[in-house]
Amino acid sequence: MNLLKDLKINTKVDTHVHTNYSPDADEDATFSSYITQAKKMGLTELIFTDHVDFDAAHPLFKTPINYDTYIKEFNSLKNASDFPIKLGVEIGYQSHVKEEIKSFLTNYNFEYVILSIHYLEKKDLYTQEYFTGKTKKESYTRYFKTCLEAVQEISNFDTFGHLDYLVRYSPFGDYEYREYKKLIDQILRELIKKNKALEINTSGLRHNERCYPKKEVINRFIELGGKKITLGSDSHHPSELATAFNRF
Numbered sequence: 001m002n003l004l005k006d007l008k009i010n011t012k013v014d015t016h017v018h019t020n021y022s023p024d025a026d027e028d029a030t031f032s033s034y035i036t037q038a039k040k041m042g043l044t045e046l047i048f049t050d051h052v053d054f055d056a057a058h059p060l061f062k063t064p065i066n067y068d069t070y071i072k073e074f075n076s077l078k079n080a081s082d083f084p085i086k087l088g089v090e091i092g093y094q095s096h097v098k099e100e101i102k103s104f105l106t107n108y109n110f111e112y113v114i115l116s117i118h119y120l121e122k123k124d125l126y127t128q129e130y131f132t133g134k135t136k137k138e139s140y141t142r143y144f145k146t147c148l149e150a151v152q153e154i155s156n157f158d159t160f161g162h163l164d165y166l167v168r169y170s171p172f173g174d175y176e177y178r179e180y181k182k183l184i185d186q187i188l189r190e191l192i193k194k195n196k197a198l199e200i201n202t203s204g205l206r207h208n209e210r211c212y213p214k215k216e217v218i219n220r221f222i223e224l225g226g227k228k229i230t231l232g233s234d235s236h237h238p239s240e241l242a243t244a245f246n247r248f
């Protein structure tokens with residue numbers, strides 16, 4: 001990706017990592033196993049970003065992480081480790097819990113916040129429930145509209161996670177950027193206006209898919225003047241760390 005070269009993306013830092021505090025992560029995905037793996041791979045920093053989804057539609061995610069315990073474990077490890085780690089979070093946006101999200105982000109002093117969308121209209125993308133009874137156009141338009149709303153409503157975040165990730169679970173397959181250009185451009189412009197980053201999420205490259213968002217959208221962000229891009233593997237196991245970072 002030539003356009004990316006000028007932006008000097010740091011491929012030695014993985015900014016999107018789930019530990020076993022996230023219900024969908026592997027049991028072996030401990031803070032320390034990630035640090036061991038990161039050192040082996042020559043990374044220089046890890047940002048741990050476990051899931052917080054208020055009113056999650058998926059039963060696994062209904063029990064929230066106890067952040068008092070979490071932060072205690074994180075801090076004792078941070079103090080004992082010679083490897084730089086940051087306390088982050090991946091917060092899932094839904095319209096009806098936006099006030100909860102705002103106060104959560106104010107109450108905890110995260111060093112890094114990924115704003116993402118996993119559920120829409122109280123329905124799960126992962127189980128495809130969201131897509132039931134909708135056309136492709138309807139489901140994709142509503143998804144991008146909600147992304148825009150998230151970026152407009154929430155200010156306390158650093159990067160927007162895996163924009164267009166609905167494609168991964170969608171029965172309708174990939175989309176053409178130009179069909180949703182107006183909405184996507186609004187999202188990108190809002191990120192730029194608020195001085196936020198766009199995440200390149202490389203998790204799709206583990207499954208021979210693509211990164212999220214797709215190349216055209218990343219290039220468009222840069223074309224519109226976006227300077228901040230973060231690189232995240234969305235690891236749920238240490239073996240997934242920095243997936244395909246060498247391609248950037």
Ligand SMILES: [Zn+2]
Binds near residue numbers: 161
């Ligand atoms: Zn996510």
Ligand SMILES: [Zn+2]
Binds near residue numbers: 016018090234
């Ligand atoms: Zn994630």
